[in-house]
């Protein structure tokens with residue numbers, strides 16, 4: 001028989017890379033809830049597994065899929081997106097200089113400013129939509145990590161991954177990317193020169209708003225990656241077996257969900273671009289969006305399911321619109337099958353850099369026309 005040509009992501013996802021249950025022939029991988037594993041009389045482990053804090057057999061399919069989709073050397077699942085992200089910072093050494101973006105997931109921003117600084121990391125936030133700002137901030141020999149997020153939460157700001165990767169590499173710094181909004185299907189940061197990719201698997205990867213989880217994927221299985229794995233297993237930031245199973249199930253439809261969500265987000269962005277009550281539509285797929293050219297170069301297959309609307313009338317106009325919606329769910333988070341809308345400035349509080357008139361939208365799998373009609377009605381006089 002001829003060997004099969006390499007599979008495309010849709011095939012790997014739909015068939016979960018062929019993972020199943022070899023003992024029963026079941027097509028679906030089983031859940032292994034055991035916390036511990038038996039040794040044979042000769043004191044050897046049966047299958048190399050020892051205890052469920054280092055890992056669980058249910059992680060294998062998720063990690064293999066992420067490694068394949070991101071084109072990496074290895075992946076690891078975590079108990080949340082935040083533990084995945086903070087593990088990277090914990091793997092650094094006190095005194096290390098770290099460059100982060102000004103537009104950054106809110107909880108991570110708070111953790112970096114509140115904890116990482118206390119532990120001796122020197123955190124510097126720069127405008128990463130302009131690579132020259134990253135270049136100016138890099139300190140060769142001192143900067144250990146450049147962290148970016150693209151498209152960024154909640155303004156959809158775009159970082160030029162290839163440009164920043166090159167700058168970081170020349171300065172001897174690692175480059176890590178929070179690619180949650182882009183998913184592994186629309187962007188592959190490792191191919192553009194990143195060393196690590198992080199996802200909040202709570203969002204698109206699981207896709208059903210019923211699991212909190214995170215992932216990291218590395219370009220090379222180096223000493224830094226081994227440090228990350230030790231932090232997970234010794235610190236215990238592990239995902240439960242049932243959550244890992246749900247995540248593996250959600251992943252099987254990732255390509256279908258993301259394609260539909262990209263189409264709906266673009267339809268919404270185009271529809272509301274010229275609306276009299278909309279001050280601006282923030283979406284990387286719109287030609288007039290500042291990061292569009294870079295996004296078009298480094299994303300393929302779509303620009304994601306996230307967009308933001310800036311509503312006339314400031315915070316009041318935004319909150320009034322929110323209050324009148326009947327179909328969109330007023331809730332935080334993103335990437336699920338139901339469409340969510342949120343006034344980020346209320347959640348982030350008085351120190352928030354988010355414009356007060358901004359509503360963040362996560363498109364789900366409903367009919368795009370229904371979603372547009374609900375927003376139209378909420379924006380009407």
Ligand SMILES: *Cc1c(COP(=O)(O)O)cnc(C)c1O
Nearest residue numbers: 080081082105153180200202213
């Ligand atoms: C949600 C999110 C996180 C944090 O993930 P959790 O799974 O909630 O811990 C990090 N980055 C981005 C961009 C996110 O949207």
